[in-house]
Amino acid sequence: MGKIAFEQNQHPKQKPDQSKLGFGKHFTDHMFIMDYTDGKGWHDARIVPYAPIALEPSSMVFHYGQAVFEGLKAYKTSDNEILLFRPDKNMERLNKSNDRLSIPAIDEEFMIEAIKELVRVDADWIPVEEGTSLYIRPFIIATEPFLGVHASHNYMFIVILSPVGAYYAEGIQPVKINVESHYVRAVRGGMGSAKTAGNYAASLRAQVEAQESGYSQVLWLDGIEKKYIEEVGSMNVFFKVNGEVLTPELNGSILDGVTRNSIIALLKSWNVPVVERRVSIEELFEAHANGTLEEAFGTGTAAVISPIGELNWDDKNIVINEGNIGELSQRLYDTVTGIQRGTLADTLGWTVKVEK
Amino acid sequence: MGKIAFEQNQHPKQKPDQSKLGFGKHFTDHMFIMDYTDGKGWHDARIVPYAPIALEPSSMVFHYGQAVFEGLKAYKTSDNEILLFRPDKNMERLNKSNDRLSIPAIDEEFMIEAIKELVRVDADWIPVEEGTSLYIRPFIIATEPFLGVHASHNYMFIVILSPVGAYYAEGIQPVKINVESHYVRAVRGGMGSAKTAGNYAASLRAQVEAQESGYSQVLWLDGIEKKYIEEVGSMNVFFKVNGEVLTPELNGSILDGVTRNSIIALLKSWNVPVVERRVSIEELFEAHANGTLEEAFGTGTAAVISPIGELNWDDKNIVINEGNIGELSQRLYDTVTGIQRGTLADTLGWTVKVEK
CATH class of the missing domain: 3.30.470.10 (Aminotransferase class 4, branched-chain amino acid transferase, N-terminal domain)
Structure with missing residues (x-):
């Protein structure tokens, strides 16, 4: 070399x-x-x-x-x-x-x-x-x-x-997501934590079907019990429940996203409680029922933050934060993009200058 | 077109x-x-x-x-x-x-x-x-x-x-197979029944590790319980136990092999009992222990029949049919290759002539 x-x-x-x-x-x-x-x-x-x-x-x-x-x-x-x-x-x-x-x-x-x-x-x-x-x-x-x-x-x-171009040409639009109950993206022991072509190939059919039903992406469940949430489309996913931010732990079948990692670090630096653990889809629907599901968003390089406005799971449908982007989601988006573009101080040492 | x-x-x-x-x-x-x-x-x-x-x-x-x-x-x-x-x-x-x-x-x-x-x-x-x-x-x-x-x-x-070339240049050699307990090839809801690049990508790491330990292929277990056998390397797999031939049923995570299908049809035409069902790895090791595991072989287009002489599952190792090809395996190999090459009557109507 x-x-x-x-x-x-x-x-x-x-x-x-x-x-x-x-x-x-x-x-x-x-x-x-x-x-x-x-x-x-x-x-x-x-x-x-x-x-x-x-x-x-x-x-x-x-x-x-x-x-x-x-x-x-x-x-x-x-x-x-x-x-x-x-x-x-x-x-x-x-x-x-x-x-x-x-x-x-x-x-x-x-x-x-x-x-x-x-x-x-x-x-x-x-x-x-x-x-x-x-x-x-x-x-x-x-x-x-x-x-x-x-x-x-x-x-x-x-x-x-x-x-x-700007991912949100007309301002951030929360998306409608279908919880996928049939197809599986990846399983423990498989290659779900690798960024490899086959994982995306495996995801296409469910995405096509979700779009035909009016959803922009799918929320993947674990391949073993079909109970625990994994990723949304090709993004990691976060839920704010009763003031605490939850995201699936790195279990071997989800991607260790750079934006995910950055979001967790930012939340910790702000003293916002953030927990990486198994999160069941049932828990989220229950949180919605008792009024504690406050925000939901996907994270990835393309969109940075993609708010989830609506979740459909079989015959159950819930609207999150009245279909609007949440306050914390917006603050995370503004902070990460601000650091990326150099308009905010890079307090965590994330940006690397390309010298001329 | x-x-x-x-x-x-x-x-x-x-x-x-x-x-x-x-x-x-x-x-x-x-x-x-x-x-x-x-x-x-x-x-x-x-x-x-x-x-x-x-x-x-x-x-x-x-x-x-x-x-x-x-x-x-x-x-x-x-x-x-x-x-x-x-x-x-x-x-x-x-x-x-x-x-x-x-x-x-x-x-x-x-x-x-x-x-x-x-x-x-x-x-x-x-x-x-x-x-x-x-x-x-x-x-x-x-x-x-x-x-x-x-x-x-x-x-x-x-x-x-x-x-x-001839797959078996020096006569059919039974192979040593490692039962894979960590990596998973495919899971229900995934794309295991499709012949697609990602399934092979997912299999390579386990194959490399098996070969480093002296095995030529791996036997895949199901991704959910890691109990039931699926495929061997990139072949379907059959076991003759107490006169009956067992093969995993088409469960959505294994390939619907053309050779597999042909073997089942041939066995039926010979009135050899053949059963497609879930087969646990434990059942096979028990059958070996009580002396009823008679033959084991993989099936695929490349090798047609690939006899399994030895199976390793974690710390347990068994030798099948003294490491030799079984009588039924040999008969199946001779029959399929005979039909393919036109030296045996094509009683099931499988060959298609390419007119000149």
Whole structure:
């Protein structure tokens, strides 16, 4: 590894209208690539023009799904500084995902430097309008051209960048969520705590069905008893009950979200009681019945905070906080996004400056 | 769909030595490709020279794992006829996998014709040595260049062909299997009954650990109670206990194997009792203790029958049939492979001739 080769894109694209970015549709002029070869390790780190990649049709990623990824964002401050939010957490988790998927570990510090370098190269792509950012997608895929089922001997590590729009173009809208009673996302002993392609594949069918019924996401229950809540869509989930914030503990089948971790740390720093434990769906519906279910929200890199306005569980339907975003949810959203954009003091040391 | 376009490979490869084929390493001169576009359906079916495929790095298959596949074989008989084995079952299952993964259905009859056409084009690649065959790998991948989590709007259906060697180059060798007590392959409500990339990704870590301990595969237990047997490696599994053949029922978390289905049909036609039900690992170890565990074997397209000579479950180890292939296992292997190769009468109507 060590040095990163660089090939300038001679045909830069026109940048999209910052008011119409959406999410994950536009990509910048360059990408980072690094190869892994058994016996040689990770090698040939390079930043090259963004372009299609050519893979053998027998490449193992197409057949046996060895694929892991991360998602984080770069922000441009009003002083024109570039900030990353906790990239160390993403690279640490990437190696945990690698471990579960039998993919060779990457050098976390080197990859943070590589991401910084790529962001520097495409710094002009970072949008500046309110709520926008540059989404960073590092991912690793198995490339050995072989149809036997085993851990691949070859991989590619790729990082691509996508300027993304405000998640809430028209202000934060609480969402309607269906509690999924049939499909299971992941189970203890499975790969639910890894950020790997198969977990998302497993989630699609339930999401399609929920959307057909007018819900924007599903709330997953545990695969064993179908009693305990796990995640909402592809976000972690929090509930404020009687002044206390509850979130499912890291039990091996849910993702150890960077936003989740940050929310917990912020709440603790504010002396708001926050508890990581098993939380049953029944408990939440009972809390709603006795008037103590105060707020509910999902957390993730894309939306930061996604308030839940309505929950449907089989034939039972509840509205949370009259369908509005809660006070604490709003404060968390404002604080995290403020730190990310450099408008609030980074008292917990989370942002990392990309030097020019 | 309808017609299949054809582009001849002008640079055919040299064919590999039939005695050193191995599995899934060599590929023929052509491949089948068909595209799916939302609103247009499957289109542009074509047979083209085998070559790398170029995909956007944001293609959804790399990130969210929407990928399904099948595996079947073509055989050349001593009369130079080409036979496929139950391709209708594979295409039927592919559509079941599509359904679970929210991938659009394919036209099963058209795809059988397309596979026949591709096999005809590369018929010279079908090896003829004892135990060899042409492995056929149809697969579908999500190709929409978009990072949001939803069912892709674009797909590619690809079929590649690989001449494969005798699975048992030195006669059938019973294998040593470790019963997996920690990792879980799939769970009820998950996608275990679909032939999709993520299931294989989920299995790799346990396989690596088993191999490090001297076992060639793992026997999966159910993800709920870790009591009931599911599959062995990427094969279905059968146990002969006191004259009766037991195999796990299709419970939603195991694969509906074509070889499994064929074995059950053959046993029934021979009036050998065969029962599909929940089978606990404890029951099998008890049967061994009282001397009634007579045979054990995995079934799958690659090996057809893979006898199990030894089972390890935590600190308990048992040897089955003195580590030798059982009489019934051998008869099943000889019968299935005989029908596949056209040396035995196809009394159950399983083989499909590829006309020249």
